[in-house]
Amino acid sequence: DSGVTQTPKHLITATGQRVTLRCSPRSGDLSVYWYQQSLDQGLQFLIHYYNGEERAKGNILERFSAQQFPDLHSELNLSSLELGDSALYFCASSPGAITGELFFGEGSRLTVL
């Protein structure tokens, strides 16, 4: 158990819908990262938050947005869903902004039908 909690574990929805994925980092960790894992693209970095502030953006679509709240949990919002958004979405946390090691949650499996 990494200490990072993600909900929901599984989610099935239809095209055009909107979903929210939630992540609670390890106790004391200030950084939250979101990654998307799909069969053809592998693990892709989406976004990094540190203590409530956005620090870096990766290959995140404009239909996707994220935020980190004062209690340090984070949410990833996916809207106007397409079939290609079906993937495993990982949240990871680390103590600081530049610390080397990331601790991953178990992921949220999103299926868009």
Add this chain to the structure above:
Amino acid sequence: AQTVTQSQPEMSVQEAETVTLSCTYDTSESNYYLFWYKQPPSRQMILVIRQEAYKQQNATENRFSVNFQKAAKSFSLKISDSQLGDTAMYFCAFRRTQGGSEKLVFGKGTKLTVNP
């Protein structure tokens, strides 16, 4: 751009034998971190081992060790005395630091099967 290449999509090994997974990377940075993560069927991403580029000594964690060749930009993972529980996807990752942030860049992964 930093890239990480794992040239072996799949590998298999007999239980108790040794297997080596390959990884090469491309970077212009002089100091960086490299990692191997394991993803079993449970899909949890688990850190196996890490290597700091400024350290010449290869990292070791129990049955797992790395062969880090900085000049060649190579970072292979050796698993000794393979166990059935080692069956998983293995991802090599490079830590990229930029503008007060960092991210891990992952290879495509190697699917390792340990056979009884």
